[in-house]
Amino acid sequence: MAEKTQAIVEAGQIERLIEVLHSRGYEVVGPTVRDKAIVYDRLERLADLPVGWTDEQEAGSYRLKRREDGALFCYVVGPQSWKKYLHPADVRLFSAQRQGETFRILSNPDPPPPGRHAFLGVRACELAAIAVQDRVLLHDRYRDPIYQGRREGIFIVAVNCTQSAATCFCTSMGTGPQAHAGFDLALTELLGPDHHRILIEVGSEVGAEVLAELEHFQASDDVEREAETAVGRARSQIQRRMDTTGIRDLLYSNVDHPRWDDVAQRCLTCANCTMVCPTCFCTTVEDVSDVTGDHAERWRRWDSCFTQSFSYIHGGSVRSSAKSRYRQWMTHKLASWIDQFGSSGCVGCGRCITWCPVGIDITAEVGAIRGATASAGENDHGNT
Amino acid sequence: METLERIVAEHPFFAGLEEQYIQLLAGCASNVRFEGGKYILREGEEASQFFLIRHGRVALEISAPHRGRLTVETLGEGDILGWSWLIPPYHWRLDARAVDLTRAIALDGTCLRTKCEQNHDLGYELLKRFAHIMERRLEATRFQLLDVYAAHK
Amino acid sequence: MxxxxxxxxxxxxxxxxxxxxxxxxxxxxxxxxxxxxxxxxxxxxxxxxxxxxxxxxxxxxxxxxxxxxxxxxxxxxxxxxxxxxxxxxxxxxxxxxxxxxGGCWPLAEARGKDVVLVAGGLGLAPLRPAIYQVLRHREDYGRLIVLYGGRSPRDLLYRKELAAWARQPDTQVLSTVDYGGLSWRGHVGVVTTLFRYVRLQPARTVAMLCGPEIMMRFVTRELESHGLQESDIYLSMERNMKCAVGFCGHCQYGPYFICKDGPVFPYSRVRSLLEKHEI
Known part of the structure; x- marks a missing residue:
């Protein structure tokens, strides 16, 4: 696709979009309001979206607020990410059945859900996060068949952000607010005094087929400019910055920086940041058996480098202090990830800042280690 | 006497020492031999010698109530045994027992001590060499203290 | 592969x-x-x-x-x-x-050279396949030196084999214990004390280490004091492991996953990490 293929639809066509995806056999999942937060879950119709809601986020704080209008996508990311579907928190690796003195391994990892997923409302930073997890779980020496089974054939409807939260810093990480690739369709919501329309960009052939089933019109230059302005608004609202210049060497050479002691005074090692992070992939395994002891299963569950047990080797934890665990998390995310997988592990979504109960801000921690207030400079975060 | 001088001169412990000092050391040296099980020196006794072990194995031991003899280290061929002759009050701090038949060269510490007091250059040369041995033993002792192979540490 | x-x-x-x-x-x-x-x-x-x-x-x-x-x-x-x-x-x-x-001991790189294997405690087990390999292809290697430190005589592994290896040509096998009992007639002292009885030819020697991390730190220092280059020293690292294929994240050690980048590392790659606490 040499030229950008774009079209304009009325906002109500999102209802139709959900229908079309259903008719094509997809289970549509996307943002919806639950327990005073925007989470990802099944969408049956447009009304399941957080219509007329927005979020206010700050370090350690998240609030939903009513808007005056019926905007569909005027909020950013909540506590969940798409890894909930692609790299689930609990998954069975295999089960085994005892047969006398031996046992049989039934190679039956949890199958991916019947019907493929269509993700509706994937933000640019989240596309980057999916790409990061693809690199870890699909394109390394080994391939995770569980992730692969869930990842293959998903349909991605991206949404370009037209507003940002105070915790966002995608611009520092080079991931947003505009989605450039990795989607089937990308939506830009255009809200005017007398119109509510969506500009749709096509990113794949399947995407073009789906668009063809919607009532759509050619996008005029004016509309395209309006969309650029809307995304530009989100971009200009972003206040948080992380200077990623030479960040790998910066962190590698500051293993003994006093700031780690400082952050350890605040960090509760609760692991919230790793649970909400869309790229954190660490897991542990748990063996369970039934009461007869004849049937055993091995499960994989999300784990966190903030737990004591994470680094346990015969007799003790390698990282017993909070300082070493915070340092491990941040150094991995921003520095060693580059060595391991060729890019930063951070996409600038800001979830770890919002959902930290004590409001630790990764951008501020980097700034403190750099010893200067974060200044914009040449970025080498590795995300493109 | 010529052979003793050659052995002293060729021992790495004395490498780089001036010829006159080698001769002086050789003048204080004598061949000794200990059967397996025999004590070479005893805790508390006056320390008037040190040894260049040429062959065999020597256990450095401390006797503890209810625990018997505890071997803290063994020494063997090429090792230097004993530095208490150099440090007041010139008494051995542990027992040294030949595990197997052990041959060594004994050097007269009392005589050397006097010579070191008279000739500080010689004294410094010897102290430097003993300091190195002490540093090595201290490092090994620290490592040993860590008990790194214990099941639950 | x-x-x-x-x-x-x-x-x-x-x-x-x-x-x-x-x-x-x-x-x-x-x-x-x-x-x-x-x-x-x-x-x-x-x-x-x-x-x-x-x-x-x-x-x-x-x-x-x-x-x-x-x-x-x-x-x-x-x-x-x-x-x-x-x-x-x-x-x-x-x-x-x-x-x-995981990767393997640098037995190909060690061809034509003396091989020094330094094991501490259970660390002799991962080195034993390397010993078998060198002994099977004896002519491909120079001297074989096995230095083994254990906690006490009753903790020493493969004692009959150690004695048999010691009888092989061009092979020196020395064992020592941190705590010797009354009946123990062998060496007492940490594994580094065995280097007194070994004449290393640093320019043509490859060293492979396996044991507790602190033990390996002491041994690398000892080897360097004998003139070995850090590029000729290899060690086997240990961390928590759940998946062994780089997915679970547990075995991370600085930029490395012990499971797929190790467990055997050239000392030059992990030296700076070994010197830091709680990595």
């Missing part, structure tokens, strides 16, 4: 051939593939993940002879529930095996 498994998290069934006692708390387990299809090929230094039904999985280094086909040998210290369950298997019982995983 073997082809990668379709699902690296699902073990292959093996049967326990034999279990024998090495010391009061350490056992060697021989496993044979339950299906002919499973391969028991491995390189010295690699490890497997051993699954005990319903109990759990353990990363264990392979300690057998890489050129003795048909079975995999593991030496396991029984210190916890899972290791106890593993060494308590009876012949004929099943154990799940994933692997082998």
């Amino acid at each position: 073997a082809t990668l498994p379709a699902d690296p998290m699902v073990p292959d069934p093996y049967r326990v051939g034999q279990v024998w006692k090495e010391t009061f708390d350490t056992f060697t387990v021989a496993l044979e593939p339950a299906h002919n299809a499973a391969s028991s090929a491995f390189s010295p230094g690699q490890f497997s993940m051993l699954y005990v039904f319903g109990v759990g999985e353990l990363p264990i280094s392979i300690s057998g002879d890489p050129e003795e086909p048909g079975r995999l040998i593991y030496t396991v210290r029984s210190v916890g529930q899972a290791t106890h369950a593993l060494v308590s298997r009876k012949p004929g019982e099943m154990v799940g095996v994933r692997g082998p995983f």
